[in-house]
Structures are given as structure tokens and as C-alpha cells.
Amino acid sequence: MLTRRIIPCLDVDKGRVVKGTRFLELRDAGDPVECAVAYNNQGADELVFLDITASSDGRATMIDVVERTAERCFMPLTVGGGIRTVEDVKAMLRAGADKVSMNTAAIQNPSLVDAGANTFGCQCIVVAIDARSNKDGTWQVYTHGGRNRTELDAVEWAREVCRRGAGEILLTSMDADGTKAGYDITLTRAVSEAVSIPVIASGGAGNLDHMATVLSEGKADAVLAASIFHFGDFSVATVKDYLATQGVPVRRV
Amino acid sequence: MTGIIDYGGGNLQSVRNAVRALGHEPVLVHDADALEGVSSLIFPGQGAFSDCMTALEQRGLTGPLRDWIMADRPFFGICIGYQVLFEGGEENPGVPGLGILRGQVVRFAQQPGVKIPHMGWNTAHVVHPGHPAWASLGNDPFFYYVHSYYPQPEEEEVIAATTPYAGLEFAAAVERGRMFATQFHPEKSQATGLQLMGNFLSARD
Secondary structure, X not given: OOOOEEEEEEEEEOOEEOOOOOOOOOOOOOOHHHHHHHHHHHOOOOEEEEEOOOOHHHHHHHHHHHHHHHHHOOOOEEEEXXXXXXXXXXXXXXXXXXXXXXXXXXXXXXXXXXXXXXXXXXXXXXXXXXXXXXXXXXXXXXXXXXXXXXEEEHHHHHHHHHHHOOOEEEEEEOOOOOOOOOOOHHHHHHHHHHOOOOEEEEOOOOOHHHHHHHHXXXXXXXXXXXXXXXXXXXXXXXXXXXXXXXXXXXXXX | OEEEEOOOOXXXXXXXXHHHHOOOOEEEXXXXXXXXXXXXXXXXXXXXXXXXXXXXXXXXXXXHHHHHHHOOOOEEEEEHHHHOOOOEEOOOOOOOOOOOOOEEEEEOOOOXXXXXXXXXXXXXXXXXXXXXXXXXXXXXXXXXXXXXXXXXXXXXXXEEEEEEEOOEEEEEEEEEOOEEEEOOEHHHOHHHHHHHHHHHHHHHO
């Protein structure tokens, strides 16, 4: 049967992993390619690179990282950050990425979702949604790491990008992100039930039970996590072993 | 040499890298002339069914590709490169495929709780586990899938593997002679995928 995906995410700035990882076995834990290979060997189901490089001339560095990763990792690779045009999408796909994730650019120019999906297929287009809860039980879409509030309702925006041809939603709870107190189950479930495309839950992973809960009660199709993996708290294999005991279908290697 | 059909667009890099990692020399095939010297052909299709057929036509590859497969030369189709082997499909009604296999390509039916695309790692149940194409892979290996449409082969004997999704078992792979094609992406399926591609290349190169 189709298994739930476990997806490590690496933040990359000018070709270097930002938050730092503690892979003891790596010669250079700041090298995104080395980290990608380590996750590949652990049996990660996919990998996400989030390019947080501010300057546009740093983009070529990301393409180089993607090319070198694709030479060594035969697993699905998503690249987010700085994707603003169909040409940006094409460059990343040609370098060896399978999907691109767009966030602010999709909000500023929603037709980019349609254009990307029409040109390269919907499976390539991931829309990242950063959401924060309102007092009335709804969620608002934010940009720029949760600093800028938009007028968009998160569930409605998810429905719209689905209609426009997105193949997947990467949903981050800005309330939960960084807390290690667990994913936002209510938000994840609301979005997952509102759309027919897969939803990746992100933000708040602190322990294994958090992952199991968002996959079962939250109805997420996949979980994304960064620090829980980077700092060696858990390997991908450990996570999968635990999820299996909780009845979550996972692929174990 | 191992030819990889390239009609512009998506990610071919992974297939190229996989072929190299398996110790073979990949060459991109943009037109019929580039088939010269190619002994095995991989066709990683991307995008929509009609875009794929249009691009093949524009590059003068439709006829040569059909001839290649009909002559039973080694062929490995992936994803859309698998789907276009059939007569046509729901994605673009009225657009004929290569018509090498009988049957249509249909969309997963929309139903509550079922996500489309079918995306992620799923098993492929091997119909003939003893077959060399599946050597060292066991009976139900995991592969990576991402697709909303799937072929329904009319000739049941071509089905090499089936995969459960959306309440049915669809044909995840077909085989006839030296033609092999999969809905899943072996080039994205880590060691399992490389093993499958390696089985193809070592048997047929």
C-alpha cells in the first residue's frame, strides 16, 4: 500500500546548511550534499532543500548543490526558495530537482502555479503555505517566515492552488514551528480534508508521537522535519520503526 | 550506448545519473539521427500525454520509436514514457498514443480520502518473480510513484507488476519481449530502482 512519507528538510544559505547538523559520520556536516547522502542512506522518502539565500547571484550555487545531490541521491528532491518564474522552475528541474516549492511568488502571482503545472506537470509544483491561527478558529496565510500577514484564508488558498494545478501542499503552522510541541493537528486536518492533493505537514515536530499523530489524526500524507533529524535526536529509520508500531504504513529499508 | 529520449522540459538528469552510476554511458536522443549507435533506449516521459506525443512528432521520433519497439530492441519506458505505449487516454481524449499496446490510460476516480496524484512509495507486486528483470528485488519491492493516470492494458499477459491504490490494483509495469515499462520512477527509487534499471541494462546492453 501507499506509505506515508518522512521528509527531512535542509535550509541552505549560499550553498551551506544553515541550522547546522550533527552528523557525526560526515566530514563536512555543513555541506548539503553530504547531508542529503546521509538522509538517503537512512531511507528518507524524499528530501527538501529550502534555499534561503537572499541575493539573486547566490542562486547559481543552489543549482550546483542540486546537480551534485542528484548525482549521488536517487530519491525525490524538492527545492524551495527563490522560485519566481517558469524559467526558475525549469532551471531547477533541469539540474535534477523533481519538484519546486513556491510560497510568496504564488501569492503575488497565482498564475505561476497554473503556468508551472501546465508546462512541467502538476506533480512538479508544490505550494508552500505558512499559516497562523486566528481567534475565530480559521487560519491566515503569512509570508516572509510568518512576518507578513496576507488577506488569504489558509484553507481557501489551499483549495485555490489545488484548482490551479498544484500537485502538493507543504503546510507549515507558524504557531507550532520551532516549538517542538507538536504539529498543528487541526490545521493539517482542515487543509488535508479540503483538497484532493497530498499535504505535507511541517512545523512543531519534537518527538515521534507528534509525527504519528499528524499522520493519523491530522490526515497528513507526509511529514517534514528539520531539527529533529539534524541534531541526531532520531534517525529516519528510528522514526519509521516507531510509526510502524503505531499502525502508520511506512517504507522501511 | 544507452539512449535517453529528451524532448525538453523536466528532469532527465536523474535518469542520466542513474545510467552512469550503473556503469553505462548515457546519450541524450533529441532526434532520430541520435539513435545511431544506441543499443538500449530509455524513455522517461514527463508532463501531459498530448505534450509528449506532440514533442515526439515535432522531433520526428514517433515513427523511429515505434519501429524500435516493434523490432524488439531493448526499451525501458518510465511514467508518461509508459503511458504513451497505449492507444490513447482520458488526459487528452482524441490524441492517439503510440498504440503498441492495446488499452487506454485512465484517471484515478475522485473519491473521499483518496489523494490524486498517487504520490509516494508504494509496492509493486511482481507477477513473475523469477523473471530476470526483477532479479534481487523480491516479490513486493517499493518504488516511488507520482501520477494521476494509469494504463489499463487489454492484454493481461503483458502485465509484469501490479500496485494497489484507490481501491484497485493497477498495472504498474508491463513487459513484452525486450520492451519494459513502468509507471513508477526507478531513477527515484534508491537502491531498488537502480537494481531494476541495472537488471535491464545488463541483460540488454
